[in-house]
Amino acid sequence: MKKKLTIFLLVTTITAISFLTGCGNGTKSESEHGTDIELLNVSYDPTREFYVEYNQLFSKYWKEKSREDITVTQSHGGSGSQARSVIEGNEADVVTLALAHDITAIEENGMIDSGWIEEFEGNSSPYTSVIVFLVRKGNEKNIRDWEDLVKDGVEVITPNPKTSGGACWNFLAAWAYEQQRNGNDEEATKEFIKKLYKNVLVLDSGARGATNTFVENRQGDVLIAWENEAYLSLQEHSDEYEIVTPSVSILAQPSVAVVDRNAKKHKTQEVAKAYLEYLYSDDAQRLAGKNYYRPSKEAILKEFSNQFDLNINLVTIDDFGGWDEAYKKYFEDGAIFDEIYEE
């Protein structure tokens, strides 16, 4: 009896250990013999639907081109935490994240070669989006532009820029609007932003969470959201919401990059690069437009002129001196975003 138990304990321990150490290696062995390639695309929340379709498109293209079968696995989550997971050992071959800042963080860990932002066209942003408002049908509070969001009694939903990449774009869009309106008076803009965030009812930790708060829990009068995210909500509940495009917005540029260190290790450099390059093909650009992302190619974007408001006055992150500078000035601890909550 005693012996049996000892043996049982030993066996379970050994199997447990071998199982735990074993499964880490299991997935990679396949990609090494070349016929069946696996690619891991680590992306952020609202691209899920787009990449499901794009992966089919790409594997068809790649099969024709090189006669190799390819399986692309997608992973989605908040952009910042996805970047962190890659740094901490998630073996992504490519990352397609919400903002360049998150990819730069991976670069700083030496996993992506510097200069990645030049590697593909348009700052390595194959598709873009803009920041818009989603309001409830009828638009009772008559929300037309950013200045309506600071009025008394208007309840705003937007995520926290400190935990959500998307929310940084929202903040900067509002900032850009007020700067243009008051002629670059920074103190006045701070006041404006302060008032705006006073009206924020819930500061969710991520963009999907904010959409949930607005749509499912019916909180607030207006959700500041990415255009593609707003369209998705509209698609699901078309008779409950309206999209309002403000007079000034920011061009949200989600960035893509090959994670060089992982791709080298998996010997997937070539296909990883092709995967991102093909995002710029006409078919893929149209697919992005279909999923409510703005195609970066002008000609294809024009095809969607019914869907998107193309006359919107857009600033870009370069107007803020790039992400590194913008992040330091607005979102670091103790920077402007923290300031506006100080009493």
Added chain:
Amino acid sequence: MEQQIVKVKNKKGVRVIPGFGLSMGVTLTMLSCLVLIPLISIFVSASHLNFQEFIEVITSRQVVSGYIVSLSCAFFAAVINAIFGMLLAWVLVRYEFPGKRIMDGMIELPFALPTAVAGISLTFLYSDQGWIGSLFAQAGIKIAYTRVGITIAMVFVGIPFVVRAVQPVLEKLDRQYEEAAMMLGAGRVYTFFRVVLPELFPSLLAGFGLAFARGIGEYGSVVFIAGNIPYKTQIAPLLIMSKLEQFKYSDATAIALVLLLLSFILMFFINSLQIYMQRFHKV
């Protein structure tokens, strides 16, 4: 060592699990891999900061307010849990009614349910548009996105601790004590506070401590219902997450370290009190 083992053997006779060496070895290995090493790594990671930076991080106004929100809400949640948990245990132990088994099983649901699911459904119910929240909203009380909401989420995740701590003690408690007290002329209130409660108190305290500690660290369910407004409804674990999102690992672990120490002090205090009470009671 040898002597001690022999002693134990003589005292207790045959044991079910074989070999002190083997079982102790397995215990220590598991404990190190799963508890000690991860905890030590927090210290190591936080030590990347020098003392001044460390103090700066943990005393910044947002972080301090995060601690206050987490601690105060967890405290109130634990108090509520202690009261209602005891009542629940009482009902489950002392009465027979249809569906008792099911109710007993349901106590553990908060353990089994992913906390995010709990958070989302609680928010849905308690927002001013939700079933329960709308009733309170008519009276002008907001639950979701306030500290009340945070407390409710913490009550939810903490209730099993109290029930499961009190239940076995209550089961063993001889009813004759109460009968005797009643016969000797004690009223209900007197009997409860002077006869029943002292017996239950150590286990109640243990449940309270566990629920309190769980509440301090709770993240998954609370973020959804909290509103997360700085200085108002931002909990400490959320600040840890936001530091991580900014890739500030050392800052995050510094905040975590303080939470860990707070929980440790709390548990230490509660356990000491419990031991003291037990001794005191025996004398």
